[in-house]
Amino acid sequence: MGSKTVPHFTIEYSANLDDRIDFSTFCEALRGAAVATGVFPLGGIRIRALKCADYAIADAAEENAFVDISLRMGRGRDLETRRQAGQVVFDAADAYLGDLFDDIPLALSFEVREIDPDLSFKKNSIHQRLKAHE
Amino acid sequence: MGSKTVPHFTIEYSANLDDRIDFSTFCEALRGAAVATGVFPLGGIRIRALKCADYAIADAAEENAFVDISLRMGRGRDLETRRQAGQVVFDAADAYLGDLFDDIPLALSFEVREIDPDLSFKKNSIHQRLKAHE
Amino acid sequence: MGSKTVPHFTIEYSANLDDRIDFSTFCEALRGAAVATGVFPLGGIRIRALKCADYAIADAAEENAFVDISLRMGRGRDLETRRQAGQVVFDAADAYLGDLFDDIPLALSFEVREIDPDLSFKKNSIHQRLKAHE
Numbered sequence: 001m002g003s004k005t006v007p008h009f010t011i012e013y014s015a016n017l018d019d020r021i022d023f024s025t026f027c028e029a030l031r032g033a034a035v036a037t038g039v040f041p042l043g044g045i046r047i048r049a050l051k052c053a054d055y056a057i058a059d060a061a062e063e064n065a066f067v068d069i070s071l072r073m074g075r076g077r078d079l080e081t082r083r084q085a086g087q088v089v090f091d092a093a094d095a096y097l098g099d100l101f102d103d104i105p106l107a108l109s110f111e112v113r114e115i116d117p118d119l120s121f122k123k124n125s126i127h128q129r130l131k132a133h134e
Numbered sequence: 135m136g137s138k139t140v141p142h143f144t145i146e147y148s149a150n151l152d153d154r155i156d157f158s159t160f161c162e163a164l165r166g167a168a169v170a171t172g173v174f175p176l177g178g179i180r181i182r183a184l185k186c187a188d189y190a191i192a193d194a195a196e197e198n199a200f201v202d203i204s205l206r207m208g209r210g211r212d213l214e215t216r217r218q219a220g221q222v223v224f225d226a227a228d229a230y231l232g233d234l235f236d237d238i239p240l241a242l243s244f245e246v247r248e249i250d251p252d253l254s255f256k257k258n259s260i261h262q263r264l265k266a267h268e
Numbered sequence: 269m270g271s272k273t274v275p276h277f278t279i280e281y282s283a284n285l286d287d288r289i290d291f292s293t294f295c296e297a298l299r300g301a302a303v304a305t306g307v308f309p310l311g312g313i314r315i316r317a318l319k320c321a322d323y324a325i326a327d328a329a330e331e332n333a334f335v336d337i338s339l340r341m342g343r344g345r346d347l348e349t350r351r352q353a354g355q356v357v358f359d360a361a362d363a364y365l366g367d368l369f370d371d372i373p374l375a376l377s378f379e380v381r382e383i384d385p386d387l388s389f390k391k392n393s394i395h396q397r398l399k400a401h402e
Contacts, residue, residue, distance in 0.1 A: 006377060008336060008377070010280065012144065012182060012184075014182065023321075023322040024322040024323075024324075026322070027322050027323055027324035028324045028328065030324065031324035031325075031328060042326055042327055043326050043327075043375075044326070044375070045324075045325065045326055046323070046325050046326075046334045046336065046375060046377075047323060047324045047325070048280060048282065048320035048322065048323040048324075048334075049320060049321070049322040049323070050184060050280075050318060050320060051321070052182035052183060052184060053157075053183070053185070054157040054158040054160070054161050054182065054183040055158075055161055055180070055181060055182040055183070056158075056161035056162045056164065056165035056179075056181045056182075057165075057179065057180050057181070057260070058176055058177050058178070058179055058180075058260045058264065059176055059177075059264060060162065060165060061263075064260055066180045066182075068142060068180065072379070079252060079253075082253060083252065083253060086253055086255060087255065090255040094257055101257065101259040102259070104259075105259050105260040105262075105263040105264075106258070106259050106260070107177075107178070107180060107256070107257075107258040107259075107260050108256060108257045108258070109140060109142070109180075109254070109255070109256040109258075110254070110255040110256065111206070111249050111250070111253065111254050111255075112250070112253035112254075113250060113253065115379050116379070116380070116381060118347060118351065119347075119350060119351060119354055119379065119380035119381065120377070120378070120379050120380075121354060121355065121358040121377070121378040121379075122375070122376060122377040122378065123362055123369065123375075123376045124374070124375040124376070124377075125369040125370070125372075125373050125374050125375075126325070126326045126332055126373040126374070126375050128373075129329075129332075129373040130326065130327060130373075146278065146316060146318075148314075148316065184318060186316035186317060186318060187291075187317070187319070188291040188292040188294070188295050188316065188317040189292075189295055189314070189315060189316040189317070190292075190295035190296045190298065190299035190313075190315045190316075191299075191313065191314050191315070191394070192310055192311045192312070192313055192314075192394045192398065193310055193311075193398060194296065194299060195397075198394055200314045200316075202276060202314065213386060213387075216387060217386065217387060220387055220389060221389065224389040228391055235391065235393040236393070238393075239393050239394040239396075239397040239398075240392070240393050240394070241311075241312070241314060241390070241391075241392040241393075241394050242390060242391045242392070243274060243276070243314075243388070243389070243390040243392075244388070244389040244390065245340070245383050245384070245387065245388050245389075246384070246387035246388075247384060247387065
């Protein structure tokens with residue numbers, strides 16, 4: 001039940017960003033950054049986005065928007081490694097959003113937390129497929 | 135990387151509530167309560183709702199419903215402050231749902247947890263906009 | 269504010285599974301397994317699924333898919349009890365997905381974590397309804 005190979009990125013975003021950001025491409029940008037960290041086995045990387053149709057942000061101005069990213073990863077890497085990997089992915093998200101911070105009031109956040117290895121279960125046939133294609 | 139300013143409220147609810155509750159207004163009610171606590175800087179408040187189209191609750195009776203609220207907040211406030219702030223927002227949610235508890239079998243839950251400040255990254259242009267409007 | 273009765277299962281899955289898996293039935297299968305553990309009071313069981321329309325998995329091959337299950341439960345049960353309950357539900361998920369692991373590159377994961385009882389609030393009219401039907 002080792003869980004080193006489990007980086008889960010879940011993105012929640014306000015629906016008013018839907019016509020400004022392509023979240024499929026955004027997921028792909030984060031995937032590239034996660035691969036580039038060198039910390040995560042390729043077959044374990046899972047990034048997804050959830051659109052929040054209903055929301056209320058700050059002073060409730062209509063143009064307020066948010067992108068919130070949670071990374072859950074397996075235990076077994078030291079704090080500095082986790083922080084550096086987090087920074088790489090955060091920088092990729094920041095770069096992707098780019099000038100949007102100037103255009104609209106936008107909050108980007110990114111949190112990293114660990115998964116308890118004693119209470120983690122998994123099964124994965126992606127690894128085999130990747131090996132078959134090597 | 136101080137993260138005191140980060141209150142994230144994520145609401146998950148069973149889709150059978152969609153014709154009974156306006157979750158946009160519900161988010162707004164929680165936003166008002168979060169502001170009223172005095173604990174959270176205005177520019178950092180983010181509340182959103184996610185509709186769960188598929189679900190199975192308790193004995194699986196069709197009318198069973200749930201509203202589950204998770205609050206993630208930055209570290210740096212003592213337990214009593216967090217508990218009181220949580221209570222204010224929970225009471226607002228409870229008041230909003232009101233008689234619905236008598237009408238249908240409904241479970242409301244609210245959990246507060248802290249974000250690890252060492253593994254939190256963010257960028258926010260809402261604060262500047264709020265200052266510009268002061 | 270005891271929170272022993274709070275098992276929340278949230279399933280996130282890649283949208284490319286939508287034509288292969290009926291997630292309503294999947295939720296029901298997990299509900300049955302959760303009941304069978306004997307650990308959770310019936311009225312507190314809440315299972316739901318969230319479809320992730322946008323995602324990027326492993327090497328980004330189109331057929332890659334994931335099902336990720338998070339269980340949040342009230343504190344007050346020992347590690348072994350939590351692990352066994354987790355295993356029962358994981359096995360049910362695994363059995364339900366069955367041959368799909370051979371058909372496509374699929375990652376199933378399941379994480380258990382506890383809810384802080386000091387910062388948990390709730391109200392539930394499902395319990396009363398269940399009692400009324402006993």
